[in-house]
Amino acid sequence: MDSIPRSFILIFFLCSLSAFSFANRSLADGLTAVDILSRMKKVYANAHTYQDKGLVKVVIRFPERDHTVIKPFTTAFIRPSRFRFEYKEIEPMVKTSKFIAYQNGQDIKAHWDLDEGVSQITSIGEALAAAAGISGGSARTVPTMLLPEESHFRNAILFFSSPKRATDEVIAGIDCYRIEDPNDYRGLTLWIDKEEFLLRKMYKYQNHKDSRAETTTTYQPILNGEITDKMLEFSLPR
DSSP states (O other): OOOOOHHHHHHHHHHHHHHHHHHHGGGTTOOOHHHHHHHHHHHHHTOSEEEEEEEEEEEEEOSSOEEEEEEEEEEEEETTTEEEEEEEEEETTEEEEEEEEEEETTEEEEEETTSSSOEEOSOHHHHHHHHTTTTTTTTTTTHHHHOGGGOSSOOGGGOOSSOEEEEEEEETTEEEEEEEOTTOTTOOEEEEETTTOOEEEEEEEEEOSSOEEEEEEEEEEEESOOOOTGGGOOOOOO
């Protein structure tokens, strides 16, 4: 039998090593999807301060056209009890609306400019629960991880029935874990920052009889940074 050239053996070895590394690089850290979700939850629950800017983009796909709604939001938080969440709804041919939820100790209130006046609320969780749907979910996803004891509703992103790791991805220059659930009826997918375990992106969909709503939420989070008084003001539009 002819001997196999050493160069061929070397090439075969390198190709095999490369393929093995590629197949296992997303799992090389040994973390399961459950581990990653647990770490994310702890990071938010133990944050001293947190702030973000984000965007919810809802695309409703009809057979003949698409309809898009944009919902920018911001969050500012200092533990234990200073909190402000704001979101706007921007839709073609419709007046832009704005919602604010605010807490400073025992002073808790909310305002939606489609209603008159300011609502005094018994808890910040109550205010956020009221805005969960209209905000495209942004009023609950991160705030309920920051304040789990205040949650008046179930935080869906922590309740995958069988979460699985998918191929890691880079989101806005940040290396992220990607978590999916093949059994989830919403097609819910999360992208979680590998370094800080902060949520960077979320996608889900909902099928209707004659349409499909696809919701993508992106986050620009800052953990334990400086939060100014101005970022926490309860200022109403004139």
